[in-house]
Amino acid sequence: xxxxxxxxxxxxxxxxxxxxxxxxxxxxxxxxxxxxxxxxxxxxxxxxxxxxxxxxxxxxxxxxxxxxxxxxxxxxxxxxxxxxxxxxxxxxxxxxxxxxxxxxxxxxxxxxx
Amino acid sequence: xxxxxxxxxxxxxxxxxxxxxxxxxxxxxxxxxxxxxxxxxxxxxxxxxxxxxxxxxxxxxxxxxxxxxxxxxxxxxxxxxxxxxxxxxxxxxxxxxxxxxxxxxxxxxxxxxx
Numbered sequence: 001x002x003x004x005x006x007x008x009x010x011x012x013x014x015x016x017x018x019x020x021x022x023x024x025x026x027x028x029x030x031x032x033x034x035x036x037x038x039x040x041x042x043x044x045x046x047x048x049x050x051x052x053x054x055x056x057x058x059x060x061x062x063x064x065x066x067x068x069x070x071x072x073x074x075x076x077x078x079x080x081x082x083x084x085x086x087x088x089x090x091x092x093x094x095x096x097x098x099x100x101x102x103x104x105x106x107x108x109x110x111x112x113x
Numbered sequence: 114x115x116x117x118x119x120x121x122x123x124x125x126x127x128x129x130x131x132x133x134x135x136x137x138x139x140x141x142x143x144x145x146x147x148x149x150x151x152x153x154x155x156x157x158x159x160x161x162x163x164x165x166x167x168x169x170x171x172x173x174x175x176x177x178x179x180x181x182x183x184x185x186x187x188x189x190x191x192x193x194x195x196x197x198x199x200x201x202x203x204x205x206x207x208x209x210x211x212x213x214x215x216x217x218x219x220x221x222x223x224x225x226x227x
Contacts, residue, residue, distance in 0.1 A: 034215070038154075043117075043203065043218045043220045043221055044156075044203065044205075045218070046215050046217075049215060088154055090156065100146075100161060100171070101146075101216060102158075103156040103157070105153070105154070105155050106154045106155065106156075108154075
């Protein structure tokens with residue numbers, strides 16, 4: 001069965017610090033990969049996605065993620081975080097063969113100004 | 114215009130009651146989903162409908178029954194509510210199923226069972 005692991009449960013950063021959130025998945029076949037963000041009191045929004053092609057994917061608000069197939073990883077990065085990036089971040093995966101979206105348990109990011 | 118809407122936003126009810134949550138999408142999508150987010154913010158798929166047909170039914174108590182009257186609507190009815198049903202329920206939709214389509218989420222319904 002597919003699973004998604006997010007290594008960091010809670011990350012606390014100061015503004016302008018760099019961010020990297022880890023995500024690993026377990027599935028032997030071809031996958032689609034997503035990062036969603038949930039700002040306090042709001043619904044989930046897509047940050048970025050990887051289907052195929054360039055493994056370095058750029059999303060909204062300055063976020064990017066790199067798909068490393070050999071490591072089954074899809075880590076999220078941002079060079080300089082802002083206070084407004086405080087949110088819950090979810091990595092998700094589904095198999096291109098057609099399955100439900102499986103979410104990781106989320107990482108809470110707190111950015112202090 | 115709201116893409117995926119849910120009603121109600123908050124629902125407080127007592128154990129044993131029956132309640133429904135409604136979801137509507139105006140994106141013209143073929144596939145709709147229900148997710149449950151527990152108190153630890155873990156999101157898990159419950160059901161998925163494609164063109165009004167049930168295609169995903171995870172291990173969910175049969176007290177939960179989804180209904181899709183048309184492609185734009187997916188409602189969730191819960192019988193005999195229990196304390197453990199307290200959670201945030203998210204509806205989502207995507208253009209199709211089985212492909213690499215983004216899912217669009219509704220604002221969520223916070224259900225509290227007392």
